[in-house]
Amino acid sequence: xxxxxxxxxxxxxxxxxxxxxxxxxxxxxxxxxxxxxxxxxxxxxxxxxxxxxxxxxxxxxxxxxxxxxxxxxxxxxxxxxxxxxxxxxxxxxxxxxxxxxxxxxxxxxxxxxxxxxxxxxxxxxxxxxxxxxxxxxxxxxxxxxxxxxxxxxxxxxxxxxxxxxxxxxxxxxxxxxxxxxxxxxxxxxxxxxxxxxxxxxxxxxxxxxxxxxxxxxxxxxxxxxxxxxxxxxxxxxxxxxxxxxxxxxxxxxxxxxxx
Ligand code: NAP
Ligand code: GCO
Numbered sequence: 001x002x003x004x005x006x007x008x009x010x011x012x013x014x015x016x017x018x019x020x021x022x023x024x025x026x027x028x029x030x031x032x033x034x035x036x037x038x039x040x041x042x043x044x045x046x047x048x049x050x051x052x053x054x055x056x057x058x059x060x061x062x063x064x065x066x067x068x069x070x071x072x073x074x075x076x077x078x079x080x081x082x083x084x085x086x087x088x089x090x091x092x093x094x095x096x097x098x099x100x101x102x103x104x105x106x107x108x109x110x111x112x113x114x115x116x117x118x119x120x121x122x123x124x125x126x127x128x129x130x131x132x133x134x135x136x137x138x139x140x141x142x143x144x145x146x147x148x149x150x151x152x153x154x155x156x157x158x159x160x161x162x163x164x165x166x167x168x169x170x171x172x173x174x175x176x177x178x179x180x181x182x183x184x185x186x187x188x189x190x191x192x193x194x195x196x197x198x199x200x201x202x203x204x205x206x207x208x209x210x211x212x213x214x215x216x217x218x219x220x221x222x223x224x225x226x227x228x229x230x231x232x233x234x235x236x237x238x239x240x241x242x243x244x245x246x247x248x249x250x251x252x253x254x255x256x257x258x259x
Pocket of ligand 1: 018038039044066091093145189190194
């Protein structure tokens, strides 16, 4: 039987005070990992530590902006001193700006690229040396439907998440020989604060997503737990450069035909 245990492993999940990152970190803990997370705001880190404690998780929380390379390098050094070498990295932190492209400023575009693409590069670059020394590691990049599809108002996000898919494949290509597996998880439409505007009462997007999702429901952060444990464990040691879409079937479906 494949080994799904993460006992003895240290997992860093970025931007994991709540939302998808929080659910993934909780699942990695339940599989045996020691959890480390970061967020930008000290109060969110404190709230996250309390929320993890309520779930029985003694998480190590740190304040760090993942777009700041010096801060990330310092964070990794502190984690290695205080907790241990990072065995599993989940690049989860992310933002979205929903603005029609011709109305979006270059600064707004750059901000999304910075968090959703540059930061996963920065954090992966910071943990890979420790993984190589330790004989291997797991990197999981949180991609998106927008790694494959576009839609109105999300040009920067789609560009970032499309790039993140290829960064995932390139890390897999460049570091596979060091027993580092780098894969992606591509969530469908998940009920978190990031999508709350789309789920607001009466917003037409709800009906639209239901018509595009065979599962006919919004995903929950917990829907990502099993896929994350799989990609973080030895069970996926020969899976590399793969984007695992957890989307209820959206990418397979043309959409419900009008009756
Ligand atoms: P969310 O609820 O908006 O949470 C994002 C987290 O990232 C927050 O904790 C946020 O902290 C943190 N973060 C943002 N910028 C950061 C930075 N510069 N440094 C450190 N932390 C930062 O989002 P979510 O829905 O859980 O999404 C998590 C990931 O899944 C994102 O990469 C998102 O693109 C991706 N995703 C989401 C969906 C979905 O439907 N929800 C689907 C596919 C992919 P603050 O609160 O302090 O900003
Ligand atoms: C949007 C949504 C999506 C989801 C997710 C889908 O505005 O279309 O926010 O981008 O967040 O990325 O996989």
